[in-house]
Amino acid sequence: MSGTFLIRKLNAFLPLRADGESALEALASKRVKSLLRGHDIISEGEDPKTVNLIVDGWACRYKILEDGRRQILAFFVPGDLADLHVYILDAMDHSIGSITPLQYAMFKPTEFEKLGDEHPRVLRALWWDSLLMSSIQREWLVSVGQRSAVESLAHLACELFLRLKMVGLAENGLCRFPLTQSDIGDALGMTQPHVSRTIKDLNATGVVTIQRGTLRVHDLSGLRTLALFNPNYLHHLYQAAI
Template structure:
């Protein structure tokens, strides 16, 4: 049965994201779209999809909504170690390990596709471009983690927050989720503080500093970057680690 226009629209972020990393054949796109459609799932905001210690037997691809990866200390303090945006996978190869070493939660209501391990392995075995695209995404996620480590370890507060805003904008751009220099920003100040290793008070002060400098506007769950080059300069941001552009 052919996919409807609404079905294609829902799958588009994932297809666009993977196609940024590797050109996908028409057959690969069709096979992946059907697999995602069969595994559609929905979750509300603030739900754990996976908890640290859980076994993994599926690949989850986010189609709408924002998620985060996080670790929690014994005293309850949370560190967000990455965001997961539409088009990105939660755990493309996590099933190769016995259990999760971190938790994944929704920040907003979300739609995602859950593809069982056997089906996923069949998909990537049948098409090299699809296999390479998923491996590339895993490698990009690793690069993002390295950049977040530098953010926490070496950048000062204003650089950390500016860098995070630049990264969010650039990661949303390939999947068509920016308009001009604006994008949705459903993450709360607590979420942003947990992602940058700052207190909520310090995070708020830093956001106000970026606003006062005229670099950003953050209002009504929307981030607008007034001067992207200047914000990148303030953040010491270089987007090459995101692998946004394919080599010819």
């Protein structure tokens, strides 16, 4: 069921009607592509012609400087759209790449617009989802500018855990965490040695353990406190997750 995770997330914002869920699932299952790790769904400068839904695996939004340095601007997990209105651009000003082997569904703009016209509750829930991604972007900026290294990594771990838990991909405090030290460093503005030390320091707190591609939350309240985590930026998703 290609649309399962997106439907779960949208229902947290606004309960959908059965016909809206069915239409969304039919569209999500229509055109599913696979991608190996380390490849782009779409690259900067290309003409975006589709809206892309992450069905399985992890992806990221990123930019590359002329000297090869990379800044990761967002992580996408199953149920995320990358991005909702991107098809209105003439050329991409960023790239969307796979962090793990990936499956994604491609929506044609006309199909997506028809879905919104025929199912207003789906459209309104998608607006919520778009606002959520903007909220996450603002919170990431706060981390890069103001939080310490441990606070920033703790905040990222807490956010991703809650996003995964909300769509049913975290159980008993455990979820996948396939980010490399390079991925984390490029998202949080740290060198790889700094990331390695920060993971060690964060694990030593006892509230969370990051190792071997997994994240285990031992004390969610303690993690929130350590990260200076205010869940209001996740809006309805936080209440749905807990």
